[in-house]
Amino acid sequence: MVYLTRIEHFNAAHKLYNPSWSKEKNNEVFGKCANENWHGHNFELYVTIKGDPDPETGFIFDAKKLGALINEKITEKLDHRNLNLDVDFMKGKLCSIENLVIGIWDELEPHIPPPIQLHCLKLVETAKIFVEYYGNK
């Protein structure tokens, strides 16, 4: 079994805001991240798949094709977008990176062709903050 990671990136705006709370409560919990006019990040997405190398190609999956798949299914929808307003799979959800990484997993996982499996998503929001998700296991 070999693990292969492809890194892609996107730049997006968001805010952390719970619409069922008052503005004061949102500011108390989310601080500057609740700014009503948004802020933004350069996000880095690490997609790790696992499988055995194909005897004819030596690949577990063509890394370039994996990049194209991530771009088509994920970064096209997120790059230069407002995560709260523009992204179909984040509608009605709090736009934390925790929820975003789960949303990305649910979008991408059905498109990874068996026997290759999606192993891990790592989503980096800033140089100091990132999350990892290994699926709902």
Added chain:
Amino acid sequence: MGKKVAIFRKEHFNAAHRLFNPGWDDKTNTKVFGKCALPNYHGHNYELIVKVIGEPNAKTGYVMDMKELSDLIKQEIVERFDHRNLNLDTAEFKDLNPTAENIAIVIYDLLRPHIDKEKEIQIRLYETPRNFVEYPV
């Protein structure tokens, strides 16, 4: 003629923006600015490097106290731009397109009055790990 040394301090801020010329129609904005013109904003992790050039002070050995430089950048720049929407939340970009070029010029103009006139300063601003600008050149 003394020996000049350059010192550098790095700070960062996360902000939303869009590139848009209000004197143009949407079609022209999209043609020129592409995805950067999308109406609901996107964002970046901006990395700011401020360079100060001068002769080390005979008594302290400093060109400038790094802590003072750091406090100055935080007070004048980070407080103003961090977790803000540059187009909507800042006076500086009410009528100025917030390109990396213009942000660097604005940062220079904000810092220059607070730093000893004998010292030269230069701004390097990273909008993404791959795109950065310098001012003045």
